[in-house]
Amino acid sequence: MLRAAPRLLRTFCTSSAAYQHKLKLALIGQSIFGQEVYNKLRKEGHKVVGVFTVPDKNGQADPLALAAEKDGTPVFKFPRWRAKGKPIQEVIAAYKSVGAELNVLPFCTQFIPMDVIDCPKHGSIIYHPSILPRHRGASAINWTLIQGDKKAGFTIFWADDGLDTGPILLQRECDVGQNDTVDDLYNRFLFPEGVKAMVEAVHLIADGKAPRIPQPKEGATYEGIQKKENAEISWDQPAAALHNWIRGHDKVPGAWATIDDQVVTFYGSSLLDASVPAGQELAIRGASRPGLVTKSGLVIFGNDGKMVLVRNLQFQDGKMIPASKYFSADETTTLELTEEEKKMAEDIKAIWKGILSNVPVIEDSTDFFKSGASSMHVVRMLEEIKQKYSGLQLQNEDVYMATKFADFIQMAVRKLRGENGEEELVIDYVSKNVNNMTVNMPYQCFINGQFVNADDGKTYDTINPTDGSVIASVSSASLADVDRAVAAAKEAFENGEWGRMNARERGRLMYKLADLMEEHQEELATIESIDSGAVYTLALKTHIGMSVQTFRYFAGWCDKIQGATIPINQARPNHNLTFTKKEPIGVCAIVIPWNYPLMMLAWKSAACLAAGNTLVLKTAQVTPLTALKFAELSAKAGFPKGVINILPGSGGLVGQHLSKHPDVRKVGFTGSTPTGKEIMKSAATNLKKVSLELGGKSPLIIFNDCELDKAVKMVEEIKKMKIGDPLDRSTDHGPQNHKAHLEKLLKYCETGVKEGATLVYGGRQVRRPGYFMEPTVFTDVEDHMYIAQEESFGPVMVISKFKNGDIDGVLQRANTTEYGLASGVFTKDISKALYISEKLEAGTVFINTYNKTDVAAPFGGFKQSGFGKDLGEEALHEYLRTKAVTVEY
Helix, strand or coil, X not given: CCCXXXXXHHCCCCHHHHCCCCCEEEEECCHHHHHXXXXXXXXXXXXXXXXXXXXXXXXXCCHHHHHHHHHCCCEEECCCCEECCEECHHHHHHHHCCCCCEEEECCCCCCCCHHHHCCCCCCEEEEECCCCCCCXXXXXXXXXXXXXXXXXXXXXXXXXCCXXXXXXXXXXXXXXXXXXXXXXXXXXXXXXHHHHHHHHHHHHHHCCCCCCECXXXXXXXXXXXXXXXXXXXXXXXXXXXXXXXXXXXXXXXXXEEEECCEEEEEEEEEEECCCCCCCEEECCCCCCCCEEEECCEEEEECCCCCEEEEEEEECCCCCEEEHHHHHXXXXXXXXXXXXXXXXXXXXXXXXXXXXXXXXXXCCCCCECCXXXXXXXXXXXXXXXXXXXCCXXXXXXXXXXXXXXXXXXXXXHHHHHHCHHHHHHCCCCEEEEEECXXXXXXXXXXXXCCEEEXXXXXXXXXXXXXXXXXXXXXXXXXXXXXXXXXXXXXXXXXXXXXXXXXXXXXXXXXXXXXXXXXXXXXXXXXXXXXXXXXXXXXXXXXXXXXXXXXXXXXXXXXXXXXXXXXXXXXXXXXXXXXXXXXXXXXXXXXXXXXXXXXXXXXXXXXXXXXXXXXXXXXXXXXXXXXXXXXXXXXXXXXXXXXXXEEEECCCHHHHHHHHXXXXXXXXXXXXXXXXXXXXXXXXXXXXCCEEXXXXXXXXXXXXXXXXXXXXXXXXXXXXXXXXXXXXXXXXXCECCCCXXXXXXXXXXXXXXXXXXXXXXXXXXXXXXXXXXCECCEEEECCCCCCHHHHCCCCCCEEECCCCCCCCHHHHHHHHHCCCEECEEEEECCCHHHHHHHHHHCCCCEEEECCCCCCCCCCCXXXXXXXXXXXXXXXXXXXXXXXXXXXXXXX
């Protein structure tokens, strides 16, 4: 077996070891794609003998030309290769002078004569953005989306006479998302995988292993080149076809319609499966039904009555606006800049000048794109700004929305001040005047950075346990909402800004979120009180206070997650380095209970985010409101869309679907043991990582050598406790969270009395509106009794006696339960205390104190109280995976 291992390992070797032969190459093409192919081919040892690209545009060389000129590679910039249908002999002669063995056309927009295509020893290969033979032609990727294909991809084929019919060398494919645009497919798959495939194709040719697979005629299509003049929207179509047409032209050339006698281009469409929203009607030429300008964007209608939401509109003068601002597009007030902001504007002007080198002076009216910049320059500009101003979070979309310098600066300043993000987030609130303040509570699902109704429009009422009144009608997430939220989280993790963000910047966002939570702590505590029944003073200090501390604690961990170097036996005589990397897992599902709603969210979410994951969180059905307020604050803090998604709704529906979802890679759950077991079964579908904090029956052992007054103080004080409105500052004990749980507790107490336990105090519902129960104490409880074995999850204490000095006996009794969440011991004998702590089968042991938790101390149970930890460094490992890397050098 050991002797076979080296042969097995060879199949995993890198291309530099597998491919031995090198070629002399001519690269014919352009763009940053061509530049990447050029760089990687040279790195692999192939010799690029000439680069043939397009002439400079507006005084700027193409990226491929820039890279080649820097290396001293011969560069030729021919405006054309043919004149009147015939090859230009001077051009052909210049090409032949380099002596290429293979032509590589990574992104070529020129017609290349067959004299050149067939000239080299190995001919020519070309990249095409479709899975040939479907969608031949220059607009293939557009037509992939326009025709609603579920698969996209690219082909490397042997170049023919320009009709894309040459033999296929290799192909790659990817899934097409419902709302993918050309840019999405290009950035996610066609660009990165296309570069790799071009290099692989050259290797195959060099080693004589490249296939020539004839293209089949079956399934072959050829659609025309899409230009602005033929991109007008035809309105007599279903909504899905309208959406495909718009996204198939986004960003180039742009699908358009005539509104108010001018051409308006539509960008950022998505299918809208909900009830018709409120909005202001907007007449569109050719459409049988007016569009609606809503707070989320422009809603347009297909001939099937279904809807498409369009986020952005661009006018003929190039100005782009959010579609929701159509009727108020000119109402923006010009900001007066501070001295610091003026300095930032000058720095950005210098960045623009560095890119737009052909423009003598950058003025307020200078248009980024009309001055010769392209999409690749957008990326460069934003990266340079980010390097100088890390707190300024800009997206590609922002550049298209503000193409003129003055508009761009205004937009950047608004972003820096936090004004834009607040304007862009559309929230419907339920507002209540309570606790001497107005609390504003979101009530919709939070998916991909937006508050939206449930896909099927269903809602449910969340109840104030103090008086049984309805607080809000909350969206009840459906299976479709789960899929949308998971897809958004997956996209944010794999392709979004979050996945590319450095750890320190991630920590900055978490610190900012903690600051916002602290700034809104009174509002959060009030919402927690009316939604869960928590006493306000406790909610302010613990529910909210510890939540803020948790986010600050884990924000500090973001840039301190480290692997290790590992000494290995094979280090000599070869030179080997083995190290481990700690990586985020991906999309995490978090399911929280109704007690401590915000704190349970923070315990899991903060560790999850610090590790670099994205999340979909299902709230407890009965306590959704602080989680939705948290979602609002996360958006205001600047978390990118899709990183945090919040779904209220049914555990049996939403929680179950999350547990089984193939794109979810980790489940973190706090709740009952039976539900935890079901989650483990569901998670087995794709072997998700799981952590569970489940039920607890926590023993508190009090020895007679302790400070008895301190140990029994709580029992003595019970009769003095004030039961009442949790918002009353003098209240000690509020209501149970919901009616069903109150009834369960009352039944629990009835069982204890029937079994012969002595009810010292409580056990009854308080005679007042709401779900109030008296704090309850049972004595003379024997180990076999139901109340000794099962968790009450309420204000019920059961007291059993043990013989003085019978340490092992009481330990045996304490460990008999199948639970092992927490435990405690009161004694002055430190040796006894440490012995007890060692023997108790519980995840946490408190000595001469109880329930004193800290964000740095891990918390979690043993046995049927679950596994995995919240809080502390241990919690990070629940949301990380370890990768081992071995390098021979």
